[in-house]
Amino acid sequence: MIRAEAISKSFGKLNVLRNVSVRLDAGRVVAVIGPNGSGKTTFIKTLLGMVVPDSGTVLFDNQPIEKQHAYRSQIGYMPQIGHYPANLKIRQLFEMMVDVRKNAATQLDEDLVEAFHLKGLFEKPLGTLSGGTKQKVSAALAFLFNPSVLILDEPTAGLDPLSSEILKEKIQKEHQNGKLILITSHVMSDLDELATDVLYLQDGSVQFYKTITELKLETGENKLGRVIAQLMSKVPQMS
């Protein structure tokens, strides 16, 4: 579905991505993990066309995404921090997104809007919302247009336990529907429940990209947190 071919990116002297090549297929839930500053967010932004790689290409359904924007109608993106225009009401934000993205074919998926009881807050200005509520709004927007790819940057950070469960259930449901889901997170127990594959980045290069079952067999551990801890201690520290 998405293929990154030898993408490299540097900001000044800092090499954020070095020759990253991965293939992300429909039906998989890929956990993108790595230490802080390992290039996770830059990698995700490259897939979305927000960051233009210095070299290499990203293909979406075998089409290069360079200077394209239509492909993003198939992607739902939930940013790490949602800052929205402070005086806009939640309802207006949703209306705007619907204006921008809806076409006759899309069926709106309001599962999360209902599960998070956002309708009750619809007339509140976005500037008055708490961090967690903004996070719920971001999540609901990412799933709203039933996209075939979901890119979630730290989706459960800042959510209360109940909402976090609701979101995880939703992610699992969409996984059953055969979507490609990319998640970055530092919460290993969440990823253990959700992910099928692990893409481990360090210092901008892919250390490994394997299925969770494989990793557990290799290391003999049965919790993802322990697996990663074991592998991280083996990976040479470059910085």
Next chain:
Amino acid sequence: MNKITKYVLYDIVRNRFVMGYTLLLLAISMSFFSFESDPNKGLLSLLNIILMVVPLVSIIFSTIHFYNSYEFIELMSAQPLSRKAIFLSEYLGVAASLSLAFLVGVGIPTLVFGGDQSSLILIISGLLLTLSFVSLAFLASVITRDKAKGIGLALVLWFYFSLVYDGLVLGILFSFNDYPLEKAMLVLTALNPTDLARIMVLMKMDISALMGFTGAVFQDFFSTNYGLLVALFVLLLWVVVPVSIATRIFQKKDL
């Protein structure tokens, strides 16, 4: 494209700062027109204030607003929209709201109390001044990712066009006063949007006699419809050129 503009506008119109700006302009215009018995004098005092306040507020507010909307712009660029459409919608939203503030704060009182041709020119040039400084603000905002640097750059631009530039022109006039500089002055005026706006209004007010010989040359040029059109056109360039350069940069920028 106007899908986003509409909501950017919704957001800014309810912004306290823009409301305050509108009220400030309204208070200034009302006081000048009610203190001066001659509306032309009121217009002249108003012009001097507008030439300082409008560029300053336009450029600073737009720059701050751009940086504060950064995450929102990021989110928009993850949607099926082109960078150009996102950027221009933001521009239109900010420009429209500040123009609206200017129209309410200066436009309405001026039309009510003044109402002749020179007030019309004042309103038009004030609007174009707003647009061109919003345009310069967007350029400053895409040049650097750092908010403090961006605002600094915006302030430098304002200082340059509002204060430094006139000093430079005066310096040139004094150093080269043995030469005929009238044509050169016309060109120098065109290189500063604030000066253009000032000249356009002054020339409609028949006070160029106060401006000496250069004033006479200006009068010859700008008081004709042809001269006015040229001035308008150059001011429009000051709106279009910075924002087009900014759009180019934004299209290639990493968010």
